[in-house]
Amino acid sequence: MALDEGKDVKGGHDAREYDHQGPFRHVGTRPDRPDGVDKVTGRAHFGADAYAPGMLHAAILRSPHAHARILKIDTSRAEALEGVKAVVTRADFAEGLEGEDWNILENIMAGEKALYDGHAVAAVAATSKFIARDALALIEVEYEILPHVTDVDEAMQPGAPVIREGAAEPGLPEGMHPNVVRYHESGHGDVEAGFAEADLVIQRHFATEATHQGYIEPHACLAQMGPDGRGDLWCTTQGHWNVQKLCASLLGVEASAIRVTASEIGGGFGGKTTVFIEPVAMALARKSGRPVKLVMSREEVFRASGPTSSASMDVRIGMKKDGTMTAAEGTFRLQGGAFPYAPMEFTAMCAFACYDLKHVRQRGFDVMTNRPKQAAYRAPGSPMAAFAVESVVDELCQKLGLDPIEVRLKNAAREGTRASYGPTYPRIGLVETLEAARAHPHYSAPLGPNQGRGIACGFWFNYGGETSVTLALSMDGTVQIAVGTPDIGGSRASMALMAAEELGIPYEDIRVTIADTASLGFNEISHGSRVTYASGLAVIKAARDAKRKLIARAADKWGIDPEAVEWRDGAAWPAGDNAGSFEPLTIREICAEMGATGGPIAGHYEATPEGAGVSFATHIVDAELDPETGKVTILRYTVVQDAGKAVHPSYVEGQFQGGAAQGIGWALNEEYIYGEDGRLQNPGFLDYRIPVASDLPMIDTVIVEVPNPGHPYGVRGVGETSICPPLAAVANAVSNAAGVRLRQLPMRPARILEALEAQTDGEG
Amino acid sequence: MAKVKVHLWSALRAHADGAETVEVEARTIGQMLDALRARYPGLAPALDAGVSVSIDGRIIAASLTEPVAPEQEIWLMQRLKGG
Numbered sequence: 001m002a003l004d005e006g007k008d009v010k011g012g013h014d015a016r017e018y019d020h021q022g023p024f025r026h027v028g029t030r031p032d033r034p035d036g037v038d039k040v041t042g043r044a045h046f047g048a049d050a051y052a053p054g055m056l057h058a059a060i061l062r063s064p065h066a067h068a069r070i071l072k073i074d075t076s077r078a079e080a081l082e083g084v085k086a087v088v089t090r091a092d093f094a095e096g097l098e099g100e101d102w103n104i105l106e107n108i109m110a111g112e113k114a115l116y117d118g119h120a121v122a123a124v125a126a127t128s129k130f131i132a133r134d135a136l137a138l139i140e141v142e143y144e145i146l147p148h149v150t151d152v153d154e155a156m157q158p159g160a161p162v163i164r165e166g167a168a169e170p171g172l173p174e175g176m177h178p179n180v181v182r183y184h185e186s187g188h189g190d191v192e193a194g195f196a197e198a199d200l201v202i203q204r205h206f207a208t209e210a211t212h213q214g215y216i217e218p219h220a221c222l223a224q225m226g227p228d229g230r231g232d233l234w235c236t237t238q239g240h241w242n243v244q245k246l247c248a249s250l251l252g253v254e255a256s257a258i259r260v261t262a263s264e265i266g267g268g269f270g271g272k273t274t275v276f277i278e279p280v281a282m283a284l285a286r287k288s289g290r291p292v293k294l295v296m297s298r299e300e301v302f303r304a305s306g307p308t309s310s311a312s313m314d315v316r317i318g319m320k321k322d323g324t325m326t327a328a329e330g331t332f333r334l335q336g337g338a339f340p341y342a343p344m345e346f347t348a349m350c351a352f353a354c355y356d357l358k359h360v361r362q363r364g365f366d367v368m369t370n371r372p373k374q375a376a377y378r379a380p381g382s383p384m385a386a387f388a389v390e391s392v393v394d395e396l397c398q399k400l401g402l403d404p405i406e407v408r409l410k411n412a413a414r415e416g417t418r419a420s421y422g423p424t425y426p427r428i429g430l431v432e433t434l435e436a437a438r439a440h441p442h443y444s445a446p447l448g449p450n451q452g453r454g455i456a457c458g459f460w461f462n463y464g465g466e467t468s469v470t471l472a473l474s475m476d477g478t479v480q481i482a483v484g485t486p487d488i489g490g491s492r493a494s495m496a497l498m499a500a501e502e503l504g505i506p507y508e509d510i511r512v513t514i515a516d517t518a519s520l521g522f523n524e525i526s527h528g529s530r531v532t533y534a535s536g537l538a539v540i541k542a543a544r545d546a547k548r549k550l551i552a553r554a555a556d557k558w559g560i561d562p563e564a565v566e567w568r569d570g571a572a573w574p575a576g577d578n579a580g581s582f583e584p585l586t587i588r589e590i591c592a593e594m595g596a597t598g599g600p601i602a603g604h605y606e607a608t609p610e611g612a613g614v615s616f617a618t619h620i621v622d623a624e625l626d627p628e629t630g631k632v633t634i635l636r637y638t639v640v641q642d643a644g645k646a647v648h649p650s651y652v653e654g655q656f657q658g659g660a661a662q663g664i665g666w667a668l669n670e671e672y673i674y675g676e677d678g679r680l681q682n683p684g685f686l687d688y689r690i691p692v693a694s695d696l697p698m699i700d701t702v703i704v705e706v707p708n709p710g711h712p713y714g715v716r717g718v719g720e721t722s723i724c725p726p727l728a729a730v731a732n733a734v735s736n737a738a739g740v741r742l743r744q745l746p747m748r749p750a751r752i753l754e755a756l757e758a759q760t761d762g763e764g
Numbered sequence: 765m766a767k768v769k770v771h772l773w774s775a776l777r778a779h780a781d782g783a784e785t786v787e788v789e790a791r792t793i794g795q796m797l798d799a800l801r802a803r804y805p806g807l808a809p810a811l812d813a814g815v816s817v818s819i820d821g822r823i824i825a826a827s828l829t830e831p832v833a834p835e836q837e838i839w840l841m842q843r844l845k846g847g
Contacts, residue, residue, distance in 0.1 A: 170809050171775050184842065185774035213847075270847020345842040361774075376847035422771055422839040423818035463846045464825055528846025610824045710822065720846055 017537070017611055018709045026500040027713060030650045031507050033493045035264070044264040047220030047236030052291035055222065056085055056125040058284050059132035060277070060294075061139050062304060063114030063121055066148035066370040066678025067161060070114060070121060070141060077138040078124055083131035086288035087139070089122045093283060094252035101249045103339045107373040108250070108279055114143065115163065115338035116370050117679040118303025125284040125292045148370040148678040152335035153312045155179045155369045163338050163368040179368045184345040186421055187329070187361030194327025194359030198318025202395055206388040208727070208745040209671035210310040210335075213377050214662070214690045217266025218301045223281035224291040229253060231285065233260045235278050238268040238486055239525025243278055244517045250279040251286065258282070261516040262486045269488075269662070270376030273525045276305045302683035306375020307672055309334040309342040311384040315351070319396045323407040327359035328352050328420075332385060335367045336374035342366045343374075346381030346461075349421035350724070351389050353459040354408070354430055354616065356417040370678055376527060378659060379460040379720035383666065383727050387745065390456035390728030395741060404455040404732075405438045408618075412457075429642030429706030429716075430457065430616035436702050437618040442638045451624045451635065452737030458619070458724025462612040462717040463528025464710075468521030469538035471499060471546050471603040475595070477588030479503065481542070482515035483535050484523025489658075489719055490651035491531045495539045497647050498713070502543035504570035505587055521606045529717025532647055533612050533708070538605040540712050546603030553597050554585045611710015612717060617641035619660065619725040623733035627756060630749030632668055632734055638700040644708040644716030655718045657699040663726020665691045667734075671746050765789040768796060768832045771839040779806030793817050794828030796838070814843030 022028075038044035075087040090109045097105055110121045122139050126132040147161040154160055156177050168181045176183075195201050217236055225231030231253075237243050240260040248255040265272065281294040296305065312333040318326040330351045336342025344364030352360050397404045412430050419425055434457070437443060447453060470482045481495055492512040500507045524530065547567045554572030555562040564579035565572050571584040594601050622636040639656040646652040669689040673681040682688045707714025727745060735741045738752060740759040767787045772780055780786050781804075788803060790796035797815070801808045817824045818839040824830050825844050832838055 169813070170806075171778070183775055187774060273845075273847065346844075349841070376845065378847045380845070380847045419821075421841065422773065423821045423823075423841075424837055426821040461823060461844050461846075463844055466826070528844070530846065608825075608827055610827050610830065611822060612825075614823070 017712055018707055018714050019712050024501055026497045026507055027645070027647050028649065029497065030648060031493065033490050034496060034512065035487065035492060046217050046266050047263045048295045050222035050234040050263065050293065052222060052224060055291040055293050056127060056288060057129040057132050058123055058125045058281055058292050058294040059129065059136050060120045060280065060300070061122040061136045062300070063110065063117065063119040065114055065143055065145055066117050066150065067146040068114045068143035069146060070110060070112060071144055072142040073122055074140040075122060077140070078135040081131065081135045081138060083127040084124055084135045085127065085290055086125045086284045087122060088280065088283045088287060092287060093250050093279065097249065100341070101246070103373070104246060104274060105250050107339060108276055116372050118300065118372060120280065120304065123280045123284060125288050125290070150369050150371055150674045150678055152310055152333050152367050152369060155335060155367050156333065156365070163370065167340060167368065180365050181340045181368055182344070182366035184348050184364035186348060188418065189359030191327045191329045191359045191361045195318040197320070197326040199321045200396060200399060201316065201318040202392050203314065203316035204392055204743055206313045206315065206391065206743045208311045208384045208387060210307040210371065211377070211666045211670040212302060212307040212688065213267070213269035213271035215267030215269060215271060218296040218298060219277050219305060220295040221278050221281050222291060222293045223278065223285040225282060225286040227289065229257055231258045231282060233258055233278060233282060234263060235260065236263050236265050236272060238265065238272040238488060238527055240486070241484065241517050241522050242273065242525050243275055246275045247279045247282050251282055259516055259518045262514050265486050265488055269378050270380060270527060271306055273376050273527050274306065298685065299683040302688065303680050304372055306373055308377040308380065309336050309374045311347065313384065313388040315388040315392050317392045317396060319400060321400055323400065323402045323410045325355055325357060325411045328355065328357055329361040330388065331363045333365045333367055334381065335369040335371065337371040338368055339373040340366055340368065343381035347385045350382040350459050351385035352420035354413055354457045355411045355420065356413050357420055360420045362420065378662065378723040382458065382460050382724045383663060386456060386458045386724045387727035387731060390725065391731055391741070391743065394455070394732040405434055405443065408457055409434050427706060427709060428614060428616060429704055432704045432706050433616055433618040433640045433642055436704055437620055437638070437640045440620065440638055440640070440702060442620050442636060442700065447622065450627060450737055451622060452733045452735065454621045454623065454729040454732030454736060456619055456725035456728035456732060458617050458721055460529065460615050460721040460724055462533065462615055463530045464534050464609040464612045465524030465528065465530050466522050466608050467534045467538045468523055468606045469535060469542045469604070470520060471539065471542040473546060473591050473594070473601045475591055477586065477591040478509040479505065481510060481512045481539060482520055483512060483539070484515055484520045485526040485531045485535045486514055488526050489655055490648060491535065493651065494532045494536060494647040498536050498539050499543045502540055503547065503587065504568055529615070529719040530612060533711055533715050533717045534609045536647065536715055537609050537711055538607070541605040542603035544603070545605065546601060549601045549603070550587065550590050553590050553594065556597065557585065558582045609710070611708065613644060613708030613710055615642055615716050615718065615721040617721045617725055619729040621729045621733045623730060623737050625734060625737040625752065630752035632747065632752070634664055634697055636697055638702065639722055640702040640704060641718060641721055642704045642706050642716060643718045644711065645705055645714040646703045647713070647715060649703060652703055652718050653701040656701045656722045659720070659722025660699050660726050661691055661696055663723045664696065664730055667727045667730035667745055667747060669746050669748060765791060766834045768834055768836065768838055770796060770800065773840060773842070776807060776810055776840065780804045790832055792828060793824060793830045793832060796832055816841045816844045
């Protein structure tokens with residue numbers, strides 16, 4: 001049960017959390033971010049900036065084969081090289097692990113088989129980076145090369161190489177290949193009866209490639225572990241308590257033996273929610289007795305840290321002539337590399353979540369291939385679903401001569417709608433985003449030759465999770481807040497704004513720090529768009545806890561009951577005529593005496609907020625196609641999204657723009673390209689092309705605010721939903737410009753030209 | 765103890781005699797999941813793998829102590845996470 005003393009009787013994190021509708025003094029303003037100067041002057045410490053006396057440098061030997069049995073590893077020549085202090089293989093990690101801990105260990109250091117190109121098989125720590133790399137060449141690995149498969153559809157076929165026997169969970173349909181390891185099915189109604197009511201039914205096949213989160217900062221860490229079995233780890237991560245938990249498990253030590261400190265983070269987007277190198281560096285530190293630094297190269301990031309899944313999808317939707325959707329069904333096959341847990345259930349559950357459907361069914365298949373273990377990427381699984389579903393909706397609108405926003409409004413999910421994944425929606429904001437999009441000048445702007453406009457909606461669940469915050473008051477009345485969620489999107493500014501709002505003090509009087517794992521209670525990862533929601537809720541509750549204590553000090557000083565004191569404008573005031581006549585006591589005055597009036601004052605909050613509201617967005621995009629080269633130019637882009645309440649609007653807008661930019665890259669250029677040999681062909685930014693500033697227009701944003709009942713100010717997470725619509729919106733725009741439907745991503749120029757030529761051949 | 769009605773996602777129904785909804789006695793999510801395991805052992809692997817629970821449209825990701833009541837709409841969902 002949650003520990004908030006001020007909570008409601010029913011669990012504390014429910015619909016009754018929303019208690020402050022404004023007006024706000026600080027929330028909604030746009031002050032400079034507190035970490036801004038450090039970052040623009042180079043003073044901020046990122047993962048690779050950590051150093052320690054006597055530090056060694058590590059390097060990892062990786063499999064050159066997509067699938068191979070490891071017959072023998074001989075490290076003796078490497079260990080004999082001068083300067084080499086430790087070599088580790090799988091034998092240096094814990095045994096007997098099960099479930100996802102075993103999967104993660106198997107991913108960070110191969111056991112019996114190398115399962116993908118780039119899979120780690122051994123690691124070296126030496127006195128220099130060059131010696132460590134030279135030592136890798138001295139490690140002799142004897143492989144038995146096995147047949148491989150990297151395509152999701154091929155991996156499901158009879159006769160496909162089996163990645164791992166016995167990995168499938170119960171509940172699979174009969175006759176599945178052993179590479180199919182999990183299955184999801186949900187929905188309601190009778191879809192065939194629904195399709196029978198339709199005037200037009202369209203069924204299409206879609207495919208998306210794996211993309212990487214593309215964070216600028218590679219994975220990096222510094223590990224040390226003393227002879228007493230206690231260690232420290234500094235690393236770039238979205239969740240250092242999770243790193244602590246996983247390192248402890250994989251090394252076979254207690255969690256408290258490892259203190260983890262999160263560095264500043266140069267992007268994560270879900271890709272830094274797990275571990276890749278941290279347990280390896282810890283194992284080397286334990287074996288060598290020296291601090292060990294390990295930094296991935298960009299090539300390693302691509303080959304061996306988690307991209308998203310690739311997908312093969314079939315979607316069928318029925319519609320009446322008036323635009324009413326009568327039924328929908330989809331089958332979504334996702335590969336997540338050589339391990340279970342591709343997010344196919346989210347793909348399935350998000351697919352039709354924007355629509356009020358009487359008849360709907362979705363199925364998902366989790367498939368293993370010889371690729372790296374997928375990791376979360378902004379709203380994992382949802383963007384590809386939206387690509388397939390919103391493309392079919394767009395085609396239905398075209399064929400029936402209907403306006404794409406009016407059709408979406410006609411069928412939009414709203415409060416009381418039974419969601420496609422089951423439950424009944426509480427208050428949600430999809431209709432408001434559609435209405436705002438319809439009213440935006442972008443939607444009615446004229447288009448030129450070879451230009452097309454695309455519309456798409458998107459959905460994501462959002463998340464709460466374990467959260468701990470301490471808010472400590474200084475002797476001068478300024479405030480220091482310790483949170484446990486790494487700041488991946490400007491959250492320190494948002495935390496300070498919410499504390500300033502509660503305490504009635506200047507934003508500049510508040511410093512927010514990301515505490516290490518020894519300094520706070522457990523904190524869930526910065527994922528699921530949860531930080532401004534959950535850590536924000538915790539900051540508000542911790543500030544209210546501190547206010548209660550401040551009020552008690554004033555009441556004690558005045559000799560009246562605390563109930564006769566109120567807090568406003570950063571001071572305690574007697575509340576009402578009966579309280580007596582006292583000059584207000586400011587936070588500075590109370591804190592100056594706190595040592596002599598009862599001791600230090602701090603507010604705390606530890607709980608698992610469970611009221612993260614679901615989120616919707618509508619995007620509009622204009623694209624221009626060069627029919628001779630197949631090149632697509634994004635001319636104009638508008639994001640409309642429900643933020644519940646925008647605490648720092650600039651960072652909300654930044655999240656909207658960032659999701660759109662990444663989605664445009666996913667739609668147009670980004671893809672993992674595997675050769676016939678199963679090796680990744682483009683592990684670098686030269687050949688894996690993410691959008692750069694010159695590729696994009698200024699992305700316009702509209703913040704819709706439909707309050708989330710589960711947060712005191714109505715906040716909804718905004719970090720992920722913005723990447724859900726772009727794949728579909730861009731595909732619809734390009735398809736409308738080309739006059740031919742593009743159903744495979746990325747829509748690179750050659751693929752567009754092929755589609756144009758096929759259309760011409762068909763006409764001829 | 766009052767009975768609550770729990771909606772199952774489609775793939776779970778095979779382990780609950782094909783039922784779309786099942787009733788168990790429970791006052792909290794934890795009690796509800798324990799009762800489901802006891803009554804339908806075939807559900808245990810899916811429940812042990814982690815589930816989220818929607819109560820009147822509010823998605824509870826982790827809490828076992830969250831109260832449940834007969835008048836509420838309760839759905840099991842596969843465990844949520846994000847990026």
